[in-house]
Amino acid sequence: MTFLHFFVYITIIVFLAAVIARGVRIARMPIHLRWDLYPIPHEKGRAHYGGSILEEVDWWTKPRHKDHIGELKVMILEILLLKGVWEHNRKLWFGSFPLHFGLYLLIGGEALAVLGGVLHLLGQQFLFLQPVITVVIWTGCVLGVIGTVIMLLMRIFDSNLSKFSTPSHYFNLLMLGAIYVTGILWLSGDQGFAANLVGFYAGLVSPSVMPALPAVAFWHIGCALLFMFYLPFTHMTHFFTKYFTYHSVRWEDETNRPGDPLQKKLDPQLAQVVTWSAPHVGADGRKNWVDIVTSPAPEIEKETK
């Protein structure tokens, strides 16, 4: 195994482990109090104006129809086109959209190259993939460079952003910029770019088929790996935690009517011992949530007497 193999495998392992760990940590957090925020796209027939089933008389007796297609539509527009930024911060969208969409295309191109690598190892033809990979990654890198430059300029010169940016914001943009620029340099200087990229992925499994890559390819791969290595430890994990902010908070509207299964999950949470220190809470190291909220706190008892 070469140094390259080692670096790639370690990065993939760290990336996946950290992403899964974060995902599991968030998913296993207690069920919170309802904190939905409208519009909620799965409210069938009401999502367009932000309505909910609570608009019905005796709503608890009515069947709930969830519009999962509507939800999917909103998610696709949000993820692919950054619709929210388009609507609420048009100026930023002109940088943020190419930055993100460039990345999607780059990742898409890499995924196609991985597929080519698998086909190659299976002894199959993959030539039809090569022009597609080249075009997709070219487009991704060009869009990415445009987005990075705009975002960097905005982060530096727009005081609204610069005051609230930390060093990592600039570093992240520079890293992304480096990935895109080295990608363009590799693409433009290597006639066999797609074949080499496919060969690189095949070579990760079978070192004997690893092609001789140009020097710039190592820069590109190095930048991408470094970015992947530290990304799961930053706010950029919003690429997947956004699932939770939407599905587990904003759009989470599960009811707890008599007979609903939710209470079973809530009971253990209510059985936890409270340790808040303010006197009115009345925590004594033994009382749990049920004890605390169903009995008046010491201060309250005092006032009642």
Added chain:
Amino acid sequence: MAVAVKSKKKLSIRDFSKPSEQLAHVDPEDLYPLPPPYDKVEEQPGFKRLSEEAKRKYEATLDDTMVVNIPKPKDKEEEDKLVRQFVSGLEKLFSPENNWTFLQPLTLSMEHCARCQTCIKDCPIYEASGYNDIYRPTYRSEILRRLYFKYVKGGGGWWKKFNNGDIELNWTLVSRLLELSYRCTLCRRCAQSCPIGVDNGQISHDLRKLFSCEMELAAKDLHEKGTIQQLTVGSSTGMNALVVKDNCEFIDEDMEERTGIKVETVWDKEGADVLLIHNAGEFLAWPDNPGAFALILQEMGISWTLSSEIAGYDGVNYGLFYDDVQLARIAMRHYEIAEKLKVKKILMGECGHLTKAMGVVGDRLTQATPRENAMAFLDGVVFSGKLKLDPSRNDFPVTLHDPCNMVRSMGIVEPQRRVLRHIAPKFREMHPHGVRNYCCGGGSGWAIMSQNNFLDWRIQVSGRKKFEQILNAFADEDPGAETPKYVCAPCSNCKGQIRDLFDYYGAKEKSGLYYGGLIELVVNAMVDIKGRFIDWEIM
């Protein structure tokens, strides 16, 4: 599209811990002009300043006003003790046993903000302040975020600072942060525009909780005079059961006199179909509203009751705004009372936060008696065909204010509009409206807070947008007082703020602006009542 943001007051995050006499200041000139005849700064009542005595006694170094009245620590030792308490509270805020109620949303908001500032344009307070940095939705969130990474996520290592920035923790920061948590109405408008799903309103909410649950520091009107009083005396208004029953007797008599229909409020009737719970402020400030409910329930032939138990006649739940323990105590109290009376459902009166606390937020405490909101109920009443209604009796211009808690946080948008379109021929919308509405400026309990000079602040800064919206909604009408114009605000808290706005600007006298609930318009349209129920003379 929101306006372009040009921040006038340049403040860095780290300035927050630097001691100074006052960190931020809003000049009357910073406030954008209102439509005429309220457009001349020199003709406005002005902005009272905090008294020197208040400044001497309390920590007042944040901005021009003060809500919590934090006594100044005697010495450095006491300051350090308070800072240590704060750190302890910070740790508990991120512990599942103490904050299971909001841990997931809070952690998500802490760890994933891109600092893109997309949300800032949606905050009416930030905009009205002339884009004063301190009132940005992201400013207080960023301070808590830096503290979270430093003290909860462990260490101030270079990676943490590089990634999330740094901040110095001292008493100056702690005392300012407490006040700053009360410069956001928790309206959650900014949360709607965050592409990541970060909720800066919820961050303000949880900050307030930290201070209340760990340090016994909260706005007096919400805590001592609010939830504590409600759980001891029976109501945050201070009314005990005897007083409220007395008031209702008077309201019943008044209803009969004005409508010609004998109305009888029912108390503690076991087995009634409906337990009606109002915000008790209605009995004192807007008695027409509970009177109208009694009349409508009676005319619809619904078996109903009020409860005279502690907190049973007051659906207020200020715990929603600052303290989950108090929220849960009050919500559980309401649910227990309904269970005891064996009613089929609770009808929640016209109050946004009451509806949200009792209707959905408290839902995760126990499987309680079903709750119905007043908007859906009135929609059902109006279209049931059981009441004879004549829309021409509401022949004046009407606009609708959307209470944030009902609309943005519960999705109750259309019923009130269906009703208004049916019974108020001159109904028109404000812009924007529905789930993208603007807060009245008195959200999160502010409408009952007027200590020091806070009234001035919440009128001129946080309520500015709403007042502007109201004026614009009636721009096509005769601007004078001769044409009465009705702002329908189906929420006690919002009515309190709108009352204060109109009083402050003399809007009734100058522009003929009046306000009230939704049910009053329904009763006013009833053919069977004598005369008019909405009487401009007594409003």
